[in-house]
Amino acid sequence: MKEVIRKYREFAKRINPDIKVIKGFEWCCYSDTAEIEVPQIVGDNSIAAFMSTIEKQLAKSGNQALIDKYDNFIWCFMHEMGHLCKPKKYKDKLVRNAIDRISLLGFSSIARFLYYRLKEERTATQWACDYVINNQKLVAKYNWEIVRRYKKYYKNMNLTIDN
Numbered sequence: 001m002k003e004v005i006r007k008y009r010e011f012a013k014r015i016n017p018d019i020k021v022i023k024g025f026e027w028c029c030y031s032d033t034a035e036i037e038v039p040q041i042v043g044d045n046s047i048a049a050f051m052s053t054i055e056k057q058l059a060k061s062g063n064q065a066l067i068d069k070y071d072n073f074i075w076c077f078m079h080e081m082g083h084l085c086k087p088k089k090y091k092d093k094l095v096r097n098a099i100d101r102i103s104l105l106g107f108s109s110i111a112r113f114l115y116y117r118l119k120e121e122r123t124a125t126q127w128a129c130d131y132v133i134n135n136q137k138l139v140a141k142y143n144w145e146i147v148r149r150y151k152k153y154y155k156n157m158n159l160t161i162d163n
């Protein structure tokens, strides 16, 4: 997992040198310390509602095909980057410790759907999609490098990953 986190850190630095990446249990970010928490296990299906908001946002500019070009964890990561990088006028009014709860395990699908319609969630997703659309080569490079490291990590733990 060390290697996975190392790659996320390298990727984050390319986007914004102030952002730090920490290992944890769910996708979230901390606006007071500019940290993104990356979960140790990714690939569960609780992020379907999140992925549908990405798809809708991409479709606005005719870029919906991009959704399959990158793994779900890249979209999650970019969304968290969005919380920390979006323009000041869209910055979240409340500084909460964890402003995000993408895993949302145990939440109903309706609750998740409503959650991603919150303005702070929509603006983070919008930032993520705009960034990916404008930096496809960079994102593809890190997608490939990070997925390789996840696979190695899972293999060493005798786990398998679907994608």
Ligand SMILES: [Zn+2]
Pocket: 079, 080, 083, 099, 100, 101, 120, 121, 124
């Ligand atoms: Zn969020």
